[in-house]
Amino acid sequence: MADHQLNGRRVAVLATDGFEQSELEHPVEALRAVGATVEVVSPRSGQIQGMEHDEKGRTTPVDRALDDAKPSEYDALVLPGGVANPEALRLEPKAIEFVRSFVEAGKPIAAICHGPWTLINAEAVEGRRMTLWPSLEADLRNAGAEWVDEEVVVDRGLVTSRKPDDLPAFCARMIEVFSEDQS
Numbered sequence: 001m002a003d004h005q006l007n008g009r010r011v012a013v014l015a016t017d018g019f020e021q022s023e024l025e026h027p028v029e030a031l032r033a034v035g036a037t038v039e040v041v042s043p044r045s046g047q048i049q050g051m052e053h054d055e056k057g058r059t060t061p062v063d064r065a066l067d068d069a070k071p072s073e074y075d076a077l078v079l080p081g082g083v084a085n086p087e088a089l090r091l092e093p094k095a096i097e098f099v100r101s102f103v104e105a106g107k108p109i110a111a112i113c114h115g116p117w118t119l120i121n122a123e124a125v126e127g128r129r130m131t132l133w134p135s136l137e138a139d140l141r142n143a144g145a146e147w148v149d150e151e152v153v154v155d156r157g158l159v160t161s162r163k164p165d166d167l168p169a170f171c172a173r174m175i176e177v178f179s180e181d182q183s
Helices: 021-033 084-089 093-104 116-121 134-142 164-180
Strands: 010-014 037-042 047-052 055-061 076-079 109-112 152-155 158-161
Touching (some): 021 037, 021 164, 093 116
Parallel strands (some): 109 158
Antiparallel strands (some): 047 055
8 A cells, every 4th residue: 555645635435324433444544544635524514423333333523514525626435334324325315416426527436335325326336347245236236237246346446345354455455546546
């Protein structure tokens, strides 16, 4: 990761209550370690509640409310998992539009575990090779993506992984892909 610096790059992490703690914290720490400016963007302001699997975890401060966030101000997007987090985000029209803006602009996106659910609602997975939490394989296939059971998959600027155990590989590839996109 040391070879890939993200100094001056801005990354949005779209999340709300119910995010998987490690799937938000590890990517944020990894991105900041290589110089990226990272902001947690959420439909709510204040704090959002994390989960450690099915137990309540720590809260995380929201850096910017979704209403005030402009995709054009960011170079890349991270979509952490957890079950409740993407389930709530995929029902939030502004969140779907936020994600769709990154897709349409060709900006890199990293999504882990249940995070790709949001991409399905943003109509951004058709024709892509991806992975995510195995119980969602049918969702991905029904949306036109090719699901594979691999630690990390990269397809045209989209980085996906299955679960918290994949975080080391996910973070390394995310940083690599986010650094390749520098203009």
